[in-house]
Amino acid sequence: MIGTTIGKKTKTLRNKKINDIIFCCGILLYPTVQFCIFYLGVNFNSLLLAFKSYEYGTGYTWSGFANFKAVIFDIFNTELLKISFKNSLSLYAITLLIGTTLSLLFSYYIYEKQLFHGFYKVMLFLPSIISSLALTMIFRFFVGRLYPELVKEITGKVVPGLLTAVKTRKSALIFFTLWVNFGITVLIYSGAMSGINESVVEYAKIDGANSFQKFIYIVFPLIFPTFTTFIVIQVVEVFTNQMHLFSFYGSGANYSLYTIGYFLYKRTSEAAIIEYPYLATMGILFSFISIPATFIVKNLLERFGPKDY
Amino acid sequence: MLYTISLIIPLAWGMLSSVKDSWEFDDSSIAFPKIILFENYKVAIQAFSTKVDSLTGPKTISFFQMITNTLLYAFGSAFMVTLIPCLTSYIVAKFKFRVLRIYYIIVVVTMALPIVGNLPSSLQIAKLLGLYDNIWGLWLMKGYFIGMYFLVFYASFKTIPDSFSEAAQIDGASNFAILTRIILPLIKTTFSTIMLIQFIGFWNDYLTPRVFMPSVPTLAVGLFKFSFSSSDSYSSPPIQLAGCMLLLLPILLIYIVLQEKLIGNITMGGIKE
Numbered sequence A: 001m002i003g004t005t006i007g008k009k010t011k012t013l014r015n016k017k018i019n020d021i022i023f024c025c026g027i028l029l030y031p032t033v034q035f036c037i038f039y040l041g042v043n044f045n046s047l048l049l050a051f052k053s054y055e056y057g058t059g060y061t062w063s064g065f066a067n068f069k070a071v072i073f074d075i076f077n078t079e080l081l082k083i084s085f086k087n088s089l090s091l092y093a094i095t096l097l098i099g100t101t102l103s104l105l106f107s108y109y110i111y112e113k114q115l116f117h118g119f120y121k122v123m124l125f126l127p128s129i130i131s132s133l134a135l136t137m138i139f140r141f142f143v144g145r146l147y148p149e150l151v152k153e154i155t156g157k158v159v160p161g162l163l164t165a166v167k168t169r170k171s172a173l174i175f176f177t178l179w180v181n182f183g184i185t186v187l188i189y190s191g192a193m194s195g196i197n198e199s200v201v202e203y204a205k206i207d208g209a210n211s212f213q214k215f216i217y218i219v220f221p222l223i224f225p226t227f228t229t230f231i232v233i234q235v236v237e238v239f240t241n242q243m244h245l246f247s248f249y250g251s252g253a254n255y256s257l258y259t260i261g262y263f264l265y266k267r268t269s270e271a272a273i274i275e276y277p278y279l280a281t282m283g284i285l286f287s288f289i290s291i292p293a294t295f296i297v298k299n300l301l302e303r304f305g306p307k308d309y
Numbered sequence B: 001m002l003y004t005i006s007l008i009i010p011l012a013w014g015m016l017s018s019v020k021d022s023w024e025f026d027d028s029s030i031a032f033p034k035i036i037l038f039e040n041y042k043v044a045i046q047a048f049s050t051k052v053d054s055l056t057g058p059k060t061i062s063f064f065q066m067i068t069n070t071l072l073y074a075f076g077s078a079f080m081v082t083l084i085p086c087l088t089s090y091i092v093a094k095f096k097f098r099v100l101r102i103y104y105i106i107v108v109v110t111m112a113l114p115i116v117g118n119l120p121s122s123l124q125i126a127k128l129l130g131l132y133d134n135i136w137g138l139w140l141m142k143g144y145f146i147g148m149y150f151l152v153f154y155a156s157f158k159t160i161p162d163s164f165s166e167a168a169q170i171d172g173a174s175n176f177a178i179l180t181r182i183i184l185p186l187i188k189t190t191f192s193t194i195m196l197i198q199f200i201g202f203w204n205d206y207l208t209p210r211v212f213m214p215s216v217p218t219l220a221v222g223l224f225k226f227s228f229s230s231s232d233s234y235s236s237p238p239i240q241l242a243g244c245m246l247l248l249l250p251i252l253l254i255y256i257v258l259q260e261k262l263i264g265n266i267t268m269g270g271i272k273e
Helices: A002-050 A066-077 A079-111 A117-129 A132-155 A166-194 A198-206 A211-222 A224-239 A245-249 A260-270 A273-304 B002-017 B022-027 B039-048 B063-094 B098-112 B119-128 B135-141 B148-159 B162-170 B175-186 B188-204 B207-212 B219-227 B237-266
Strands: A052-055 A059-062 B050-054 B057-061
Touching: A002 A052, A002 A273, A002 B063, A002 B098, A002 B119, A002 B175, A052 A066, A052 A273, A066 A079, A066 A273, A079 A166, A079 A211, A079 A224, A079 A260, A117 A166, A117 B002, A117 B237, A132 A166, A132 A245, A132 B002, A132 B188, A132 B219, A132 B237, A166 A224, A166 B002, A198 A211, A211 A224, A224 A260, A224 A273, A245 A260, A260 A273, A260 B119, A260 B207, A273 B098, A273 B119, B002 B237, B022 B237, B039 B063, B039 B219, B039 B237, B050 B219, B057 B063, B063 B098, B063 B135, B063 B148, B063 B175, B063 B188, B063 B219, B098 B148, B119 B135, B119 B207, B135 B207, B148 B188, B162 B175, B175 B188, B188 B219, B188 B237, B207 B219, B219 B237
Parallel strands: none
Antiparallel strands: A052 A059, B050 B057
């Protein structure tokens, strides 16, 4: 009798396990296939393309490292790519130094629940939900038409639009990039800060810590994982950030403004099939730079950053 | 305060300028409009119309067709990009098979690995599989489980006690019934918020549809083409700003109505290791 009961239980458990396996396989079938094709397959295909060349009539043929040689030569010898590289790196440096610092300070302000913090939250989120294309159009006309008119009204001077003048267009684009991303960064930092245990901050207050000391010794160490994530994401974006050039200029941006992200997107969207191997090779080479850079930055921050005791 | 002012002023100026007469705008872009011209929006709607080359030959896509394309693209992609990580993370969080840990590791590793410039390869594969230049092709391509929202759903499922599904199993419920009648209703708020955020992102996206479905333009693609129009009547700033507002205002309305839901999701606890 007991043996029959145990036998039934074992059979029930076995059936349950089989049902669970069938259910899991059913649910995971599509995501697994999708991942294999559109992540593994795409990246593997990218790698294969890098070793091929395309001729009309013969199709793809193996070309060894010819594409790599061509891309490396172009990176060091083509003015356009050198400028793109320089612009990508300087955009990263400015975003890191100015954007990150201001975001941290402003989010601390919201966290400390200063005046109108609720209203600021609503406004800060706005740029991330409005189309960047719509924002670029408004910004384009604002700095291109309103700004020169305002300057003329106030000073009597005739000045070109900020995006037209050679001296100011890059700064205007960098400002726009920082301006658009500022809000969501602040919101995420202030979200991380709101997760800090109130009692920790209260103890610091009782000990006589001022706002600055609270930020340096309590708040920043506790949100350091969030900070690290943002810094790492910025490293990842060095070669993908277009600085909204496509929204502002379409395919017609001046060469002096190019970033690597803009160069790659523009060339790919206009490319004939013959250019795919070259562009795939360029993507792989930049991935070989950004992957270790990401891990190095992450490890450095973890090693030298504040410890969460 | 300065940042908020810097947001409000250009948006307000854009809205006011969108109803200005072109001559009035050329005269002074600072002054308030003397006459309110909603006619600009009519012209902008016409300006959105774009000619595309399709398999059946060249055709003109109107503003209203673009709205349909946008709604299909945004809704379908948002649904796929929310549902697939939701279901995958449910399996990984709730079923005790060791092999499922691979999915979690894949998500974390792919988030840390920056892959640059695989657009040519994606295009090639999309064309090879017949997914190029149609909306459902993009839906399938958007059905990936990797990304931040896998971790968000995973964390949500981990907070649901196993006793809920165990009790249902004792009553004879199947795995599918447990998922659809017990688990999904419990996370419907998270699901709908994430889907809403994704919907907004896809509504505004023009880079992907422009490359992957050139003959099925969305509103954002239409606005992009319109913004570089060389036609005299369409390149006037008030008309172009009216076009901006046509893309921007629906999302602004959604934001005004649902702002707490949207902001609440993005500020949930920040990011922890």
